[in-house]
Amino acid sequence: MTARELDAAGITDPGLRAAYARCRALNARHGKTYFLATRLLPVERRPAVHALYGFARWADDIVDSLGPEASREDRARRLGLLGDRLERGLDDGHSAEPVVHALADTARRYAIDHRHFTDFMAAMRSDLHVTDYADYAALRAYMHGSAAVIGLQMLPVLGTVVPRAEAAPHAAALGVAFQLTNFLRDVGEDLDRGRVYLPADLLAAHGADRELLLWSRRTGRGDRRITAALRAAEDLTRGVYREAAPGIALLDPLARPCIRTAFVLYGGILDAVAEDGYAVVHRRAVVPLRRRLTVAGDGLLRVLRARTAARAGVPRARRAPAGPPAPAGPPAAPTVTVPEEAG
Template sequence: MTRRELDTAGITDPALRGAYEQCRRLNARHGKTYFLATRLLPVERRSAVHALYGFARWADDIVDDLDRRQTPEERDRLLRLLESDLAQGLRTGRGNEPVVRAVADTAERYAIDPRLFADFMASMRSDLSVTDYPTYADLRAYMHGSAAVIGLQMLPVLGTVVAREEAAPHASALGVAFQLTNFLRDVGEDLDRGRVYLPTDLLAAHGVERPLLEWSRRTGGRDPRIRAAFVEAEAMTRAVYREAEPGIAMLDPRVRPCIRTAFTLYGGILDAIADDDYAVLHRRAAVPRRRRAATAAAGVVRITGARLRTRPPLPARSTVARAEGSGR
């Protein structure tokens, strides 16, 4: 994290600055799309967003254990330790893990409801035992804690021009839209971990069951039934983006370019999936680097316009002349 981000946010304690730095590194390493959009935020708010993402990433890595070194029991133990550390951090502002210290500080600075963190941890814990979701309603219940609450945590940081309660449903929907995008993009990797996040009834409507997905993942074989199911999952996800989009105009004008950029970049992942003919069981779809750069550049242009529109007006020339003439 740049010193300027921390200085502008008023974060002066060396240990706390180090904690925020760790969160920023997690964001930069794992959330390339999200990190790119975060850099378009007003500088004083970036550290808080890094803290929220860094904590979520830390918990998610415990659950997924990408190195496959830990048993489910060990992951459960580590997750409960993190949950206890978080509860203490939210009460006292202190925590053992750096990501906890940073997120607890952010929660205090922006008065983020602690219940949102409790809901998040509940969904993380369910990932240790739940491997599929029979219906979309079941999946949405899970995503309340794993995705919707992230949007709600962000709202106090971003700021709104309407009552926060009015913007909240759209913020929740945006978190869900981003996660549904990840679920479709990562369906092969999640299958390797024993999980299928796409609703069972959606897959079954196209004649797709887990053994067929596993066969396709293992052999590279293609099946039109799988493609049809993924097309429907994409359409379902785009519908949630439409739910979310009106909320962008409800945000502080200075942060809208950042959220618009994230909205466009994540939507671009869906475009990349379609362009690759829904081959997500075999390879991860990615937005081309040139398109990411063009989207970010457009965000910079929007930021410049937003700053010009929100800049305080200069004093009238006659007022300046009078002040100069009077020696003030």
């Protein structure tokens, strides 16, 4: 329940509670997989995650979901207005705009580096005019702002058992892995928006390019060159998951089930893409409900074990102080209900 989460987090101001509730609604409506994993966090940390997701969702909607009638100039204007509200909100600690108000409060409570938000906004602005990427290095530079910083924003909320800077590269990699997964799943939808996130050199290495993808989308026909390129993109993405995986053990034990569940659920999207014959140019791959329920159940059991151990006073790794913020430079679906008792 929203009130229980807000009470546990010590959020008492009515306006601020309404702001966080709005962010939670955005998370529940748009981030089905993400919202499920969030339900496995300690209840007092969930509002902060909702605020981080809600803001990112709002900015992304300006770029992608305003409808065909919204011009690039209109999107740029709205992003600029959001950026101004963000800057003032972070400086003042509050905002008249509810989503920014919740974000600013979260940034203050958890001492989140403001550069992570400005880098994110820079990536959103680039989506207005950049429609493809020559190589993976260029894409990874973009994903620093669009995805890696999301992991870095989350890290203070999750907590670590090592100095935060030690866990930061893994958190950034996990954000990138999740976004690469979305890029692979959404190839067809991104083509409809005029974008290709698969690096051009990766496509070319298998004899594919934007025009071939567009032809396939338009005709509904497959091509072995596209399949080979998509399989290579899957391999690349799984490599980033391997970069991220060691970071789970560096998190606060009470936060690990949440991130492990997200890790497995998003990895399951890659499995579904492969099992569907890499047909993502034509349709989204869907993870079967039975598989999602199994993963959710395993996550819930891990939560209960971790909290039982904590109540019993079982020794756990020392939670280290956060230390200085990590460097901000670029690094070298349906809802399944989790019982409220899990919180």
